[in-house]
Amino acid sequence: MLVDTCVWLDMAKTPSQSKNFDFLLNLRHDKLINIIVPQVVLDEFMRNRDRMIVEYSKSITTTLSRAKEIVVQQGGKRRSRTLHRLFDDVESPIKTPKAVAEHAADQIETLIKAGDIVQISDAMKIRASDRAMQKKAPFHRDKNSFNDALIIEAYSEYIKQNGKPGDRFAFVTHNTRDFSSPTGNSKQPHPDLAALFSKIKSRYFISIGDALDAMHLKDAVPWLDESYDQPIRSMSDISDAIEELLDRIWYDRHMVARYKIEVGKEKIVPKLPDVPWPKRKNLIQADIWEGALKSAAKVEKKYGKENLGPYSKFDWGMMNGKLSALRWVLGDEWDMLDT
Secondary structure, eight states, X not given: OEEOHHHXXXXXXXXXXHHHHHHHHHHHHTTSOOOEEEHHHHHHHHHHHHHHHHHHHHHHHHHHHXXXXXXXXXXXXHHHHHHHHHHHOTTOSSOOHHHHHHHHHHHHHHHHHTXXXXXXXXXXXXXXXXXXXXXXXXXXXXXXXXXXXXXXXXXXXXXXXXXXXXXXXXXXXXXXXXXXOSSSOTTSBOTTTGGGOOXXXXXXESXXXXXXXXXXXXXXXXXXXXXXXXXXXXXXXXXXXXXXXXXXXXXXXXXXXXXXHHTTSSEEESSOOSSOGGGTTTEEEHHXXXXXXXHHHHHHHHHOGGGSOOOOHHHHHHHHHHHHHHHHXXXXXXXXXXX
């Protein structure tokens, strides 16, 4: 199993992921699984280790502070005194947030370093460069994805060199924007990467829980739980998803406007007349339209024109529903669909 850096980092800083980490430790101990670790994954984890500890510590501190506030407000004086003794006593069994975060990071680091380290070869770098020149995933977005390309090339090379009859492989990532299908089901790999995966020998997962569940070891391994925690979405994950939905919905509306201009239903004018909106609803000011064309070009470059619709009525409803739900999570009212 190759576990992407983002999954290790999420596992290290997310309390709900501790169960999945315990499963991996047990599987590794029982020699039921081997962890494939491209050198770039180890380097990325070590480079982000201290930042992850700080973020995890802050998260735990915030949670504990809020818990204290609730107990103080609603628990009465007796429970409040008990709580303070529990948290403030130097001999308290409760670890400090930093200690918890450091312990999680140490465990992850130990497991990674015990894996099968794959050195990045010149051949892998050349194949990754070819992907970049051809704008193939993970280079289909307007960002530097060279390390991501090296990880997927290392996975491919490892299977070719080490795969024996009966072996099963899994690639696990939370980075759905770079590795997953840009349309439809994010649990499916990007079409540019689809040749690396199959239904049995090489599987693609966006959740450690799903990958572990696919091993079908419940009867053979008594410690393997039947349920797995899905990764908790960070604020940046939610914001990125909202941004992509905004881009896709706006672009679709923009293409509808283009069609109306082409068939004469709407008209471009140098300047909108100073009349009430109903009388100018089919007019578009020239400089505004020029800005819209530039924005559309940026969206096409970002996602690829072939990945931007046209959408079915079902897809259109799903996108707007997702946008409404995510905005509600961040504080907007329901049905806030302005783009």
